[in-house]
Amino acid sequence: MQPALELLGEPLSAPGGSGARVHRCRLDGLGEDLAVKLLPRSARSDQVAVLTAEIELCRSLSSASIVKFVHLATNHGIGGVGHCAIVMELLPVSLEGLITRRTAAAAAARLPSPRPFGAAALGSIARQMAAALVYLHEGAGGGLPVLHRDV
Numbered sequence: 830m831q832p833a834l835e836l837l838g839e840p841l842s843a844p845g846g847s848g849a850r851v852h853r854c855r856l857d858g859l860g861e862d863l864a865v866k867l868l869p870r871s872a873r874s875d876q877v878a879v880l881t882a883e884i885e886l887c888r889s890l891s892s893a894s895i896v897k898f899v900h901l902a903t904n905h906g907i908g909g910v911g912h913c914a915i916v917m918e919l920l921p922v923s924l925e926g927l928i929t930r931r932t933a934a935a936a937a938a939r940l941p942s943p944r945p946f947g948a949a950a951l952g953s954i955a956r957q958m959a960a961a962l963v964y965l966h967e968g969a970g971g972g973l974p975v976l977h978r979d980v
Contacts, residue, residue, distance in 0.1 A: 833857040834865060834902065834914065841923070849913075856900060856916055863899055864919040884915055894961035896920065924954075 837853040841864065854865040887898035900916035922930075931945035946954070 834916070836865070837862065853919060854916065859899070862919050864896075864917050866915040866917070868913045884913075887915060887917070890965070892961060892964045894957050894964065 833856070835855045837855065840850040840852050842851045849866045849868040851864055851866050854863050855861075856863055884898075884901050888901075890898065897918040898915065899918065900914075902914040902916070928945045935944065
């Protein structure tokens with residue numbers, strides 16, 4: 830039996846390359862808000878294959894720079910529709926959200942060049958992303974053939 834999955838509010842993102850949407854959620858037995866990537870079972874077989882490959886990869890990962898996998902449901906009923914669902918840790922803000930907020934704040938402050946990040950912050954973000962990619966390709970199973978849709 831699948832634990833109950835409760836969606837909280839509107840989707841956090843537009844559909845990605847697999848056609849999936851990400852929502853804030855709660856999973857029975859866990860007291861924290863999580864994120865769930867949902868793909869309707871009526872999705873095309875190629876979309877299901879992409880999400881299934883992502884699920885298999887997520888199960889094997891353990892890196893501070895990569896979101897943590899919590900649960901998988903392959904026929905989870907939400908709103909009367911079956912879904913594939915990847916439940917993962919919820920990050921406090923997406924990079925896109927952070928860029929949007931910082932750009933708006935810089936524009937509101939009437940800075941001459943409203944850039945969301947300085948050089949030091951950009952260097953730190955780039956190093957974290959590079960560490961995750963190195964782990965993914967060299968540390969997680971000796972090199973994986975991965976197409977990066979979420980970098």
